[in-house]
Amino acid sequence: MYDFDADIADCARAVEQALDRFVSAEVLSGPGSAPARLIAAMRHGSLNGGKRLRPLLVRQAAAVFGVAPALALTAGLAVEALHCYSLIHDDLPAMDDDDLRRGRPTVHKAFDDATAILAGDGLLTHAFGLLATPDAHPDPAVRIALVAELAQGSGAGGMVGGQMRDIEGEQGGFSGNEIAQMQAMKTGALIRASVRIGAIIGGADARALSALTAYAEAAGRAFQLADDILDVTATAEAMGKATGKDAAAGKQTLVGQLGVEGARLQLASIANEALAALRTFGPKADGLRASARYFAEREN
Amino acid sequence: MYDFDADIADCARAVEQALDRFVSAEVLSGPGSAPARLIAAMRHGSLNGGKRLRPLLVRQAAAVFGVAPALALTAGLAVEALHCYSLIHDDLPAMDDDDLRRGRPTVHKAFDDATAILAGDGLLTHAFGLLATPDAHPDPAVRIALVAELAQGSGAGGMVGGQMRDIEGEQGGFSGNEIAQMQAMKTGALIRASVRIGAIIGGADARALSALTAYAEAAGRAFQLADDILDVTATAEAMGKATGKDAAAGKQTLVGQLGVEGARLQLASIANEALAALRTFGPKADGLRASARYFAEREN
Numbered sequence: 001m002y003d004f005d006a007d008i009a010d011c012a013r014a015v016e017q018a019l020d021r022f023v024s025a026e027v028l029s030g031p032g033s034a035p036a037r038l039i040a041a042m043r044h045g046s047l048n049g050g051k052r053l054r055p056l057l058v059r060q061a062a063a064v065f066g067v068a069p070a071l072a073l074t075a076g077l078a079v080e081a082l083h084c085y086s087l088i089h090d091d092l093p094a095m096d097d098d099d100l101r102r103g104r105p106t107v108h109k110a111f112d113d114a115t116a117i118l119a120g121d122g123l124l125t126h127a128f129g130l131l132a133t134p135d136a137h138p139d140p141a142v143r144i145a146l147v148a149e150l151a152q153g154s155g156a157g158g159m160v161g162g163q164m165r166d167i168e169g170e171q172g173g174f175s176g177n178e179i180a181q182m183q184a185m186k187t188g189a190l191i192r193a194s195v196r197i198g199a200i201i202g203g204a205d206a207r208a209l210s211a212l213t214a215y216a217e218a219a220g221r222a223f224q225l226a227d228d229i230l231d232v233t234a235t236a237e238a239m240g241k242a243t244g245k246d247a248a249a250g251k252q253t254l255v256g257q258l259g260v261e262g263a264r265l266q267l268a269s270i271a272n273e274a275l276a277a278l279r280t281f282g283p284k285a286d287g288l289r290a291s292a293r294y295f296a297e298r299e300n
Numbered sequence: 301m302y303d304f305d306a307d308i309a310d311c312a313r314a315v316e317q318a319l320d321r322f323v324s325a326e327v328l329s330g331p332g333s334a335p336a337r338l339i340a341a342m343r344h345g346s347l348n349g350g351k352r353l354r355p356l357l358v359r360q361a362a363a364v365f366g367v368a369p370a371l372a373l374t375a376g377l378a379v380e381a382l383h384c385y386s387l388i389h390d391d392l393p394a395m396d397d398d399d400l401r402r403g404r405p406t407v408h409k410a411f412d413d414a415t416a417i418l419a420g421d422g423l424l425t426h427a428f429g430l431l432a433t434p435d436a437h438p439d440p441a442v443r444i445a446l447v448a449e450l451a452q453g454s455g456a457g458g459m460v461g462g463q464m465r466d467i468e469g470e471q472g473g474f475s476g477n478e479i480a481q482m483q484a485m486k487t488g489a490l491i492r493a494s495v496r497i498g499a500i501i502g503g504a505d506a507r508a509l510s511a512l513t514a515y516a517e518a519a520g521r522a523f524q525l526a527d528d529i530l531d532v533t534a535t536a537e538a539m540g541k542a543t544g545k546d547a548a549a550g551k552q553t554l555v556g557q558l559g560v561e562g563a564r565l566q567l568a569s570i571a572n573e574a575l576a577a578l579r580t581f582g583p584k585a586d587g588l589r590a591s592a593r594y595f596a597e598r599e600n
Binding site: 028029030031032033034035037038039042085089092094095112113114115117118120121122124125126128129131132133140141143144145147148150151152153154155156157158160161162163164165167168181184185188189192217 | 330331332334335337338339342385389392412413414415417420421422424425426428429431432433440445447450451452453454455456457460462464465481484488489492
C-alpha cells in the first residue's frame with residue numbers, strides 16, 4: 001500500500017542530505033576551489049527545507065518502472081538544483097524583487113545581488129554537472145538523454161522563456177490562453193521534465209513516455225492553478241512567502257479571470273485529467289497519482 | 301603550412317553562421333516557444349562578431365588528433381554560448397556595470413536587467429543542450445564527458461567562482477598569488493575546458509590530455525596577462541570596450557604589481573611555457589602554437 005506522507009518525507013530527507021554533500025567545497029572544486037562566500041550563497045538558496053516536489057516526481061516516475069528511489073536521487077538533485085537557481089534569480093530586485101522565501105531572507109538579501117546572480121549560475125551549472133556523473137545513471141547514453149531533457153525543459157523554450165513571458169505579462173492584456181501558455185513554460189516545463197527524467201531513467205518506451213508526459217502536463221497545470229488560488233486565499237504565514245503579490249504586481253492569473261470558485265472547479269477537472277493519463281499503469285504509478293491529488297488539494 | 305589568419309577567420313565565420321542558426325526560435329523551442337524578446341537578447345549577446353577564440357581552441361586541440369574543423373564546431377558553439385552568457389551577466393549593473401561591449405550597448409542596456417539575466421540563463425542552459433545533441437559527437441559517452449568538462453570549467457570551482465573572487469578582490473589586499481588564482485578561474489578555466497574538450501573529441505589518451513592541459517593553463521595565463529596589459533596601454537577604440545577600468549575599479553592585476561615592462565617579460569616567459577608543453581606533438585599542433593603566440597602578442 002503506497003504511503004504518500006512517508007514518500008514525500010523520505011524524499012525530502014534524502015534530497016536535503018544529498019544537497020548538503022553535493023553543494024560543498026569538496027564536490028564543487030574544479031580547476032580552482034570554489035570561494036566560501038559563493039558556496040554559502042548556493043547552500044542558502046538550496047538547503048532550505050523545501051518540499052522537494054520535483055525530485056519526488058522523478059522518483060515516482062522512475063518507480064513506475066520498478067526503479068528504487070536511491071537510483072533516481074542524483075537526477076532528482078539536478079532538477080532541484082535547477083529549480084533553486086530559478087528561485088534565486090526570480091527573487092532578484094531586477095525580476096520579482098522578493099525579500100522572503102520559506103520565511104527566510106532571499107539570497108540577494110542575505111548576501112547581495114552579484115552573489116545571488118553567481119550562486120544561481122553556479123547551481124544551474126552544477127545541475128548539469130550532476131547529470132554527467134555515473135551516479136545519475138550507469139549508461140552514458142541515458143545520462144546524455146537526461147541532459148537534453150533538462151536543457152529543453154529549463155531553457156528558452158521552457159522555464160526561462162516562461163519567466164520572460166511572465167515579466168512581459170505584467171504589462172497586462174494577456175488572454176486566458178496566453179496565461180496558460182506562460183504558466184506551462186514557467187512552472188509546467190520543469191515539472192514535465194522531472195516526470196520525463198524519471199521515466200527515461202526507468203527505460204520507458206515511447207508509449208509510456210507519452211502517457212507520462214500527458215500526466216505531467218496536467219499535473220503541472222494543477223500545481224500552478226493551486227498556487228494561484230493560494231496566492232489569493234492563503235496567509236503569508238502559511239505560505240512562508242508574501243501572498244496577494246500577483247494582484248499587487250498586476251500579474252495575470254487564471255483566478256483573476258475565473259474567480260476562486262471557478263478556478264477550484266477547473267483544478268478538480270485538471271487533476272482528473274492527470275489521473276486519467278495514468279490509467280494503463282498499475283499500482284506502481286500510485287505515487288504519481290498521489291502527487292496529482294496533493295497538487296490539487298495542498299494548502300501551502 | 302598552417303595559416304593562423306585563415307584559421308581564425310574561418311572559425312569566426314563558421315561560429316557566427318552556426319550561432320545564427322542555433323540561437324533561433326526553431327532550435328530554442330521546448331515544451332513552449334521561446335519569446336521573441338528573449339531570443340533577441342540572446343542573439344544580441346552572442347551574435348556580436350567576437351573573435352571566437354574558445355571555439356578556435358576547441359578546433360585546434362581536436363586538430364592535434366586529426367579531427368576536421370566541422371566535427372569540433374558544435375562543442376565550440378557550446379563553449380562560446382557559455383562564454384557569451386558570462387559576459388552578459390558580468391556586464392550587469394550588480395556586477396561590473398559595463399555599458400559597452402565590442403562597441404555596442406551591452407544586453408542590459410539594449411534591453412533591461414531582467415531580460416539580460418534571463419538571456420544569460422538561456423545561453424548557459426543552451427550550451428549544455430548543444431553538447432547533448434549527436435552533432436557534438438556521435439558517441440554518447442564522449443558527449444557526457446564534454447558535459448562534465450564544461451560544467452567543471454564553468455562552475456563554482458571554475459569561471460563562476462573566479463568571478464566571485466574578482467568581486468571580493470575589489471576590496472583590495474590580494475597578493476600576487478591570489479590574483480593569479482582568481483584569474484586562473486575567471487578566464488583560465490574556460491580556456492582550459494576549451495582545449496580539453498577539443499582533446500576529448502579527438503580521443504586523447506591520459507598523457508596527451510595532461511600535456512594539452514598544461515598548454516591550456518599557460519595559454520590562459522598569457523591571455524589574461526595580455527588583457528591586463530592592454531587595459532593599461534590600449535585605447536578604448538582599439539578594444540571596443542572601456543579601458544583603464546581595472547585601476548578605476550581598484551581591481552588587483554599583475555600589471556599593477558609588476559609594472560608594464562615587468563608584465564611583458566613575464567608574458568613572454570608564459571607563452572614559451574605554453575609552447576614547451578606541446579613539444580611532443582608534431583605539426584598538427586601548429587594551430588595551438590599559433591594561438592599561444594597570438595595570445596601573447598595581440599593588440600586588441
